[in-house]
Amino acid sequence: MRGFFLLIAFFLGCVLIVVLFSFGAGISARREAGQFERQASRAVWRFMVPGPIKIKENPVADSAETVRDATQLWVDRCVVCHANDGGGTTLGRSLHPPAPDLRKVLTQSLTDGELFYAIEQGIPWTGMPAWGNGSQENERESWSLVRFVRNIPKLTPADLRAIEKFVPRAPQRVETDRRAPGPAGSKTDTRERLASR
Numbered sequence: 704m705r706g707f708f709l710l711i712a713f714f715l716g717c718v719l720i721v722v723l724f725s726f727g728a729g730i731s732a733r734r735e736a737g738q739f740e741r742q743a744s745r746a747v748w749r750f751m752v753p754g755p756i757k758i759k760e761n762p763v764a765d766s767a768e769t770v771r772d773a774t775q776l777w778v779d780r781c782v783v784c785h786a787n788d789g790g791g792t793t794l795g796r797s798l799h800p801p802a803p804d805l806r807k808v809l810t811q812s813l814t815d816g817e818l819f820y821a822i823e824q825g826i827p828w829t830g831m832p833a834w835g836n837g838s839q840e841n842e843r844e845s846w847s848l849v850r851f852v853r854n855i856p857k858l859t860p861a862d863l864r865a866i867e868k869f870v871p872r873a874p875q876r877v878e879t880d881r882r883a884p885g886p887a888g889s890k891t892d893t894r895e896r897l898a899s900r
């Protein structure tokens with residue numbers, strides 16, 4: 704019993720220290736998550752992905768047709784945050800935590816199963832929505848999106864032009880979006896973009 708109270712006292716002490724240190728600092732989604740915060744939440748998420756799914760092989764064929772068929776899904780469901788090329792839109796990068804650059808090794812080093820799980824189940828406490836609905840048809844779509852994500856680092860300018868054809872937007876808007884992705888990790892101010900039109 705005494706141990707229990709000590710534990711509670713320790714916990715409350717920790718909370719008090721955090722509150723005292725952050726008092727007056729405000730709360731903002733503009734703050735970049737620290738290295739530790741990012742690595743810790745990622746490690747917890749990866750730990751929670753069920754083992755059999757983590758090592759599951761992608762049941763959808765690794766072919767150009769799969770990637771082409773997944774393009775419509777990618778445009779319908781993902782580009783609003785991840786951008787046509789996976790680098791992240793202003794909206795996606797302004798979330799906290801931000802939508803990561805899917806072309807980078809951090810994402811590409813995840814297993815197919817982990818990518819599938821992120822898409823089907825979403826990532827709780829982040830802006831990443833769950834796209835699964837329990838149906839096998841939907842699971843197939845998520846597996847084909849995994850193929851699409853794997854192909855992202857290899858996209859050529861011609862591929863990107865082909866993807867743009869799927870995007871239901873005015874040509875002028877497509878042009879601004881193409882210019883939007885700044886240097887890795889930077890946030891492009893929407894007001895700046897509007898002013899520069």
Ligand code: HEC
Nearest residue numbers: 780781784798800801802803809810821826829830831848
């Ligand atoms: C509303 C914005 C939003 C949409 C729409 C969205 N995502 Fe995400 N996505 C995010 C955010 C934010 C993260 C980062 C979550 C985190 O930090 O753990 C993320 C993470 C991911 C990851 C994990 C990357 C990594 O390295 O951890 C994958 C894979 C992914 N998204 C794929 C997709 C696919 C495929 C779609 C479309 C089916 C999609 N996302 C739609 C916001 C979005």
